[in-house]
Amino acid sequence: xxxxxxxxxxxxxxxxxxxxxxxxxxxxxxxxxxxxxxxxxxxxxxxxxxxxxxxxxxxxxxxxxxxxxxxxxxxxxxxxxxxxxxxxxxxxxxxxxxxxxxxxxxxxxxxxxxxxxxxxxxxxxxxxxxxxxxxxxxxxxxxxxxxxxxxxxxxxxxxxxxxxxxxxxxxxxxxxxxxxxxxxxxxxxxxxxxxxxxxxxxxxxxxxxxxxxxxxxxxxxxxxxxxxxxxxxxxxxxxxxxxxxxxxxxxxxxxxxxxxxxxxxxxxxxxxxxxxxxx
Ligand SMILES: Nc1ncnc2c1ncn2[C@@H]1O[C@H](COP(=O)(O)OP(=O)(O)O)[C@@H](O)[C@H]1O
Ligand SMILES: [Mg+2]
Numbered sequence: 242x243x244x245x246x247x248x249x250x251x252x253x254x255x256x257x258x259x260x261x262x263x264x265x266x267x268x269x270x271x272x273x274x275x276x277x278x279x280x281x282x283x284x285x286x287x288x289x290x291x292x293x294x295x296x297x298x299x300x301x302x303x304x305x306x307x308x309x310x311x312x313x314x315x316x317x318x319x320x321x322x323x324x325x326x327x328x329x330x331x332x333x334x335x336x337x338x339x340x341x342x343x344x345x346x347x348x349x350x351x352x353x354x355x356x357x358x359x360x361x362x363x364x365x366x367x368x369x370x371x372x373x374x375x376x377x378x379x380x381x382x383x384x385x386x387x388x389x390x391x392x393x394x395x396x397x398x399x400x401x402x403x404x405x406x407x408x409x410x411x412x413x414x415x416x417x418x419x420x421x422x423x424x425x426x427x428x429x430x431x432x433x434x435x436x437x438x439x440x441x442x443x444x445x446x447x448x449x450x451x452x453x454x455x456x457x458x459x460x461x462x463x464x465x466x467x468x469x470x471x472x473x474x475x476x477x478x479x480x481x482x483x484x485x486x487x488x489x490x491x492x493x494x495x496x497x498x499x500x501x502x503x504x505x506x507x508x509x510x511x512x513x514x515x516x517x518x519x520x
Contacts, residue, residue, distance in 0.1 A: 245313075246400060246432050247275040247298055252307030253457075254293055267293040269457035270307070275434065277399075280426055282435040282443035284489070285453025285461075286497045291436040292404055294458065298434060299325045299402050311400075321345060321396035328405040330385045332377045338364060338388045339373040345396045363391040367421065383414035387421075394425070400432040408438065419446055423472055440493065444468075444485050445476055452492050455499035462492060 254268045267290040275281055275298075283291050296302040297309045300319040309316045311323065319325075332341050342360040351359065364373055367387040377385055386406060393401055403422075407415040423446055426433050437443050443450050447466050454461040468481055476482055 244277050245274050246277040246279075246311065247273070247434075248308075248310040248313075249273045249294075249297065249304075250308045250310070252297060252304035252309060254290070254297065254302060254304050266457035268297075268304070269459060271459050272307075273451065273460050273463075275432060277432055278430050280423075280433045280435070280446060280448045281451060282437055282447040282449075283451045283453060284437060284440060284443050284493060285458065286455055286493070286500045287438070288456050288500065289453040289496065290456060290458025291453055294453075295325070295402050295404050295434065295436050298400070299323055301325075321349070322399045324393040324396040324398040324401055326386075326389050326393050326401065326403045326406045328408045330377070330382075330389045332385060332388055332392075334377050337374050337376055338369060338380065338384075338391075341377070341388050342391045342395050345392060349397075360391075360395060363395050364388075366394065366425065367391045381414075382410050383418060386410065386418060390418075390422070390425070394429075398431060400434065401426075403433070403435045405437055406435070407442070415442070422446065427471070440486060440489055441477065444482060444489065445472055450489065452489065453496070455496045455503065461496065464489060 250272055252268060252271050253266070255264045255266045257264050271290075271294065283294060285291050293302060297304060298311075298316070300316045300323065303309070303317070333344065336344065339360050342363050343356050346356040346359055361370075361373065364370060367390050369384060369387050369391065372380065372384065377388070380388065389406070407418055410418065419442060422433070435443065435446060444466055450464045450466060452461040452464065453459070464485070466485060468476055468479060468485075
């Protein structure tokens with residue numbers, strides 16, 4: 242369980258801003274190790290490079306300098322074993338729920354009959370049996386994200402990378418899906434990395450939280466979330482939860498304030514631990 246699955250070594254990443262002919266340093270000298278089977282969340286102010294960090298792990302981006310290793314080998318592009326769940330679901334609108342979940346199985350060359358039964362199984366794992374033949378536009382946001390999760394699992398991933406996967410959902414649906422994801426994580430024993438704006442969500446779900454500094458993003462601190470297991474509805478009222486929340490809130494606030502002081506991204510951290518950004 243202690244073996245490293247992802248290792249980022251001194252990675253920097255800048256983006257060109259074509260409007261101003263300048264370059265924005267998104268990540269600078271960032272180093273981070275993630276162990277196999279961990280559930281890690283990444284929190285930080287808006288623009289601190291959280292998505293950039295996740296995309297380096299996914300292989301959508303490569304660092305300008307430094308290294309991103311997956312099982313000791315440099316990441317050179319996306320791969321199904323490092324699957325990503327997006328906020329916008331990313332479903333094919335012309336395919337049914339089942340068709341969407343079948344897609345990665347088809348891409349892996351699994352024969353039709355086996356594919357169908359595997360897809361049905363993944364659909365049932367996210368409690369969507371009976372909705373196999375619905376198209377995305379016939380499903381609620383929460384159901385669409387369940388299809389997104391089922392499709393990600395159909396990739397047989399070693400690591401599931403999530404970028405604000407619940408941000409578009411109402412609170413109840415969000416909480417249900419948090420619990421669902423935790424159930425899948427503990428059942429599957431895979432590595433989960435979650436990028437979220439939502440501090441309570443990060444604490445509830447994670448075994449470790451990475452706090453990003455204001456831009457350019459680095460790891461400000463890595464905090465072990467030593468809450469009793471399993472995590473349940475009571476977890477959020479546990480004294481240790483409250484303690485961790487105020488400690489992390491302070492850390493996050495410092496970085497948000499630096500971002501504001503630098504004249505970028507005006508924002509504040511509200512009582513829910515959500516960073517509000519008004520543009
Ligand atoms: N494709 C891109 N082109 C130009 N700038 C980008 C691009 N992606 C990210 N950035 C910039 O890099 C910084 C970090 O972005 P991002 O990783 O999306 O932060 P976060 O997810 O923490 O909000 C931001 O200033 C953002 O504007
Ligand atoms: Mg982002």
